[in-house]
Amino acid sequence: MRTDPLSEFRAGLAVILPATLAVIPFALILGAAAAQKGLSPLEVGLMSALVFAGGSQFVAVDLWTDPAPWLALGLAALLVNLRYVLMSASLAGTLKAFPRFWQFVTVFFLADETWAFAERRARQTPLTTPFLLGLIPVFYVNWVVWTVIGTLIGGSVRNPEAYGFDFAFTAIFIGLAAGFWKGPHTGMVMAASAVVSALTYLAIDGPWYVMTGAMAGMAAAVLVPEPAK
Amino acid sequence: MSVTAANLLAILAMAVATYATRGFGLWIADHIPASGRTRAALDALPAAVLTAVVAPVALATGPAETIAAAITLVAALRLPLLATVATGVVAVVVLRYVLG
Known part of the structure; x- marks a missing residue:
């Protein structure tokens, strides 16, 4: 099938543009919170460029202490990002026509937004390299740049609690969790996770509540089967 | 404007863990069960x-x-x-x- 590379590139750019603008406030919030935890703009830029996974970066900054608990932060990133296993597995089918090496490069840049748009495009027309070049790089650079700007600005904000700034994190996570809502079964998973997480938090120092809560939610999902649709 | 060793180690740990999830999905794409407990x-x-x-x-x-x-x-x-x-x-x- 013959396609015009420029129009493919433009199509990729067009579908990602709204999401690119929409993540800017979150990038600023993340950078500012990282600055409050004592991370430098260069460290935040490195994290955004190498990890490039907003949800896990929010969790990491939330858990960050000095000196950084690298094992707990790595494990937390692994848990929060486990959904990428499923997303890149589904993308494997979509990218079947691409060389294997290029597939492994592409999934480095996998994000919820780019994944969703790539899969949607693939339902209508085969994915092309120019389309992916429109879809991915601008979104990636945008995230790195705005998290660094957030760090530069955020270091100068004093007493962020007064503006409810600390709660922005909590609200983002609740909003992201609700995005996975599929009915009462999800509610049960979330309730099991919340109770075990809060109890662990009260009983044990450190970020272990993320692991125990997540395990409890998954156990609940396995033990109580989802009603058939 | 600096990078401490502890922070760099944590960032690299996160980067490795995150890419592991992305790469692993490609690798096991044909083996994820469509239903069941997993x-x-x-x-x-x-x-x-x-x-x-x-x-x-x-x-x-x-x-x-x-x-x-x-x-x-x-x-x-x-x-x-x-x-x-x-x-x-x-x-x-x-x-x-x-x-x-």
């Missing part, structure tokens, strides 16, 4: 992790945070993400002022 656990994972992250603030910090978290959840099921965050932040500021 699938049920994986499907539940994102919501379970995100809930576990917020539970200490939402349930074990104070009444202002608990009520604001409930308001945020209701908003999240109806509004886009950015409006949800704005609702939550306004709610917690007002509730902290009123309750405390």
Whole structure:
């Protein structure tokens, strides 16, 4: 099938543009919170460029202490990002026509937004390299740049609690969790996770509540089967 | 403007863990069960992790945070993400002022 590379590139750019603008406030919030935890703009830029996974970066900054608990932060990133296993597995089918090496490069840049748009495009027309070049790089650079700007600005904000700034994190996570809502079964998973997480938090120092809560939610999902649709 | 060794190690640990999830998916694409217990656990994972992250603030910090978290959840099921965050932040500021 013959396609015009420029129009493919433009199509990729067009579908990602709204999401690119929409993540800017979150990038600023993340950078500012990282600055409050004592991370430098260069460290935040490195994290955004190498990890490039907003949800896990929010969790990491939330858990960050000095000196950084690298094992707990790595494990937390692994848990929060486990959904990428499923997303890149589904993308494997979509990218079947691409060389294997290029597939492994592409999934480095996998994000919820780019994944969703790539899969949607693939339902209508085969994915092309120019389309992916429109879809991915601008979104990636945008995230790195705005998290660094957030760090530069955020270091100068004093007493962020007064503006409810600390709660922005909590609200983002609740909003992201609700995005996975599929009915009462999800509610049960979330309730099991919340109770075990809060109890662990009260009983044990450190970020272990993320692991125990997540395990409890998954156990609940396995033990109580989802009603058939 | 500097990078400490501990922070760099943590960032690299996160980067390796995150790429592992992305690369592993490509690698095992043909072997993920379409149903069954493994699938049920994986499907539940994102919501379970995100809930576990917020539970200490939402349930074990104070009444202002608990009520604001409930308001945020209701908003999240109806509004886009950015409006949800704005609702939550306004709610917690007002509730902290009123309750405390």
